[in-house]
C-alpha cells in the first residue's frame with residue numbers, strides 16, 4: 001500500500017484523514033509534535049503517528065499541513081528524495097516549497113473545513129510537468145472528503161482561498177449574526193442557535209433542490225412592500241453585499257501578500 005505522510009496533525013489534517021481512512025487506499029502516518037494530538041489521531045482514525053518525517057522514497061506521498069509560517073522549520077530536515085509533495089498551506093507557492101524541499105514534484109491544494117464531514121471544496125493546481133498519476137493521487141485524496149476543482153494557473157489559488165477556503169468562516173459569521181439577532185428578539189441562546197441553523201439548512205437545501213438562481217429564491221421570499229422587503233432594503237442601505245465582496249477581496253489580497261512575504265523570507269533566510 002502506498003505510504004502517505006501528513007506533516008502537521010491539526011484541524012485540516014484531521015478533516016482529510018477522517019474521510020480518507022474509510023477508503024483504506026493509503027498507509028497513513030501523521031507527524032505532529034503534540035503527544036495529545038498523536039494519541040487522538042491513533043485512537044480516532046487508526047493511523048500511525050510520529051514526530052519526525054522519515055527519509056522518503058520516490059513512491060511515497062508527503063502532505064504538508066503545518067501553518068505556512070512553520071513550514072520552513074518543519075521541513076528543514078525532511079529528505080523527500082523525489083517523493084510526491086502535496087501542500088495545503090495558504091500563500092506558499094510552488095517555487096518556494098520546491099526550494100525548501102529541493103523537490104519540484106509538488107501539487108498545491110486549497111481545501112476547507114467541511115472536509116471533516118465529506119462536504120469539502122478543494123481547489124487544486126499541479127504544474128504541467130507533473131505526471132497524470134500524481135494528479136490522480138491528489139484527486140483521490142481530496143475527493144475522499146468533497147469536491148475537487150482543478151485550477152489552470154497557480155495564481156488562481158488566491159481566488160479559491162477567498163471563496164471556498166476561507167468561505168466557511170463567512171457563513172459561520174452570518175449564522176452567528178442571525179443567532180445574535182434572534183437573541184436580541186428575546187429567544188434564549190439555544191433556541192437562537194437552532195433557529196439560525198435550521199434557517200440556513202432549509203435555505204441551502206431549497207437552493208440545491210430547486211436549482212433556481214439565488215436572486216430568484218430571494219425574490220420568492222420578498223413580497224413587495226412586505227416584511228422581507230424591509231429587511232433587504234436595510235441590508236442594501238448598509239451595502240452588505242459590497243461588504244462581503246470587500247471581505248473576499250481582503251482575503252485574496254492577504255493570500256497574495258503572504259505569498260510575497262513567505263517567498264522573501266525563505267529566499268533571504
Ligand SMILES: NC(=O)C1=CN([C@@H]2O[C@H](COP(=O)(O)OP(=O)(O)OC[C@H]3O[C@@H](n4cnc5c(N)ncnc54)[C@H](OP(=O)(O)O)[C@@H]3O)[C@@H](O)[C@H]2O)C=CC1
Pocket residue numbers: 007008009010011012013031032033034037051064065066067068070073074075088089090110111112113165166
Ligand atoms: N483551517 C482551515 O480552514 C484551512 C487551513 N489551510 C492550511 O492548512 C494548514 C494547516 O492548518 P490547520 O490544520 O488549521 O493548522 P493547525 O495549527 O490546526 O495544525 C498544524 C499542526 O502542525 C503542528 N506542527 C507545527 N510545527 C510542526 C513541526 N515542526 N512538526 C510537526 N508538527 C508541527 C502543529 O502543532 P502545534 O499546534 O503544537 O504548533 C499543529 O498540530 C495551514 O498551512 C493552512 O494555511 C488551508 C485551507 C483551510
Ligand SMILES: O=C(O)[C@@H]1CCC=N1
Pocket residue numbers: 090161165166
Ligand atoms: O485563514 C487561513 O489562513 C486559512 C487558509 C484558508 C482558511 N484558513
